Structures are given as C-alpha cells and as structure tokens.
Amino acid sequence: MSSLREYSDKELFLLIKCRDEHAFTETYRRYWAMLFRHARRMLRSDDDATDIIQDVFATLWSKADQIEPEISVSSYLYASTRNRVIDFINKGKRHDYYVSSLQEFVNKGSFITDNAVLEKELKSRIEKEIAGLPPKMRKTFELSRKHHLSYREIAEITDTSEGTVKKQIYNALKLLKPKFGINFFAFFFFFIR
CATH class of the missing domain: 1.10.1740.10 (RNA polymerase sigma factor, region 2, helix turn helix motif)
Structure with a gap:
C-alpha cells in the first residue's frame, strides 16, 4: 500500500x-x-x-x-x-x-392519554428492535444513546477502539432507521433517557 x-x-x-x-x-x-x-x-x-x-x-x-x-x-x-x-x-x-x-x-395541558399510550407502544417497539441487535453492537449503542457517553468513554468501557465504537453505532443506526424512519429518531431522542 x-x-x-x-x-x-x-x-x-x-x-x-x-x-x-x-x-x-x-x-x-x-x-x-x-x-x-x-x-x-x-x-x-x-x-x-x-x-x-x-x-x-x-x-x-x-x-x-x-x-x-x-x-x-x-x-x-x-x-x-x-x-x-x-x-x-x-x-x-x-x-x-x-x-x-x-x-x-x-x-x-393538551397531552392526552392517547398520546401516552402511543408513546408507550412505540417505546416498547424500539426497545424490542434494540434488543435484537447483536450483543456488542447493542451495548455500544445503548451506552451512546441512552447514557450519552462519548466514543472515547465507550471505547474504554468496552475495551475497544474508538473506530470500532463509531462503526458499531453507525451500523446500529443503519439497521434501525429503516424500521422506524423519522418516528424512530424523534421518539428516541425525546423520550428514551
């Protein structure tokens, strides 16, 4: 090379x-x-x-x-x-x-019960899809999106390189996005904390 x-x-x-x-x-x-x-x-x-x-x-x-x-x-x-x-x-x-x-x-005060039910159903569906990711990818993705850790922090926790962390998150998003479209990202970033 x-x-x-x-x-x-x-x-x-x-x-x-x-x-x-x-x-x-x-x-x-x-x-x-x-x-x-x-x-x-x-x-x-x-x-x-x-x-x-x-x-x-x-x-x-x-x-x-x-x-x-x-x-x-x-x-x-x-x-x-x-x-x-x-x-x-x-x-x-x-x-x-x-x-x-x-x-x-x-x-x-317009946030009615129907929205709470829909939110709960969507959250359950997202959690199910995330749980279906390969174990290492799932752990990396959850550390990034749920715990808001940086790539460096995740790399230290998982004992991998930052490049591997970035690739795992990229691949997870690539797998999840087609299943939920914009609804996934709107919901995921607003409600899963």
Whole structure:
C-alpha cells in the first residue's frame, strides 16, 4: 500500500471505482483529518463531525461507480461534507422547532392519554428492535444513546477502539432507521433517557 501514496487523487479514484480497498484506504488517510476539521468547525461537535465524515466516505465507496470521473476527489469530498453538514443543521432547526412545539403542547395541558399510550407502544417497539441487535453492537449503542457517553468513554468501557465504537453505532443506526424512519429518531431522542 505504501506505493499508493505516490498516486494522484485521480489515479486513486479510478482504482476506487474498480473496488480497490487499498486505494480507498489511502484516500481516507489523505482526507479524513482535513474533512473532520472542516466539519468540526461548522458543527462544533467531534461526534457529529465524525459521523458525517464516516457517512461521506461510506457514500464514496458505495457510489463510486456513479460519480463522474472528471470530478476531483477532493472537490467531491469537500462538497459532500458541506452538503451533509448543511442537511444536518437544517434537520437540527426542524428538530428545535419540533421540540418547542411539543413543549408548548405539553404546557397547555393538551397531552392526552392517547398520546401516552402511543408513546408507550412505540417505546416498547424500539426497545424490542434494540434488543435484537447483536450483543456488542447493542451495548455500544445503548451506552451512546441512552447514557450519552462519548466514543472515547465507550471505547474504554468496552475495551475497544474508538473506530470500532463509531462503526458499531453507525451500523446500529443503519439497521434501525429503516424500521422506524423519522418516528424512530424523534421518539428516541425525546423520550428514551
């Protein structure tokens, strides 16, 4: 793999399109830190920036054959990072609006029993799906989302690397999201504490 360090970005990208894992690893090595700093400056969160960069690289790998070869790798990666950060921030604005609307609804006393029943059913369904995750993935996911621990703290508790922790959480979300869609994330972050 050391010989790939001398390859141009374009040469690496052509190899990635041919599913060359070493070329992908070299591209990841070249750009991860720069993209992380770029996302971190905008988000002010190591965890969110890391999640976004992981997603950018996962998309590069999975959709490399759909990306035009004339596009430079650095331009693609920076544009993808910027777009994901913007999407993340926009979702955050909707999230803040939803939370304030929900709080106003509760404060007015309009929170009726039907909603409590629906909430309990959804929570039970989510817990069941989380319980169905592989044991290590489940433990990592619960430490992150229920106990609000950082990747570093989880890595120390589980005696694994931060990279493994990030991958476990990414995979858990990837498995759970299609089952619940936006309802899962809205409910999970508001009610499971």
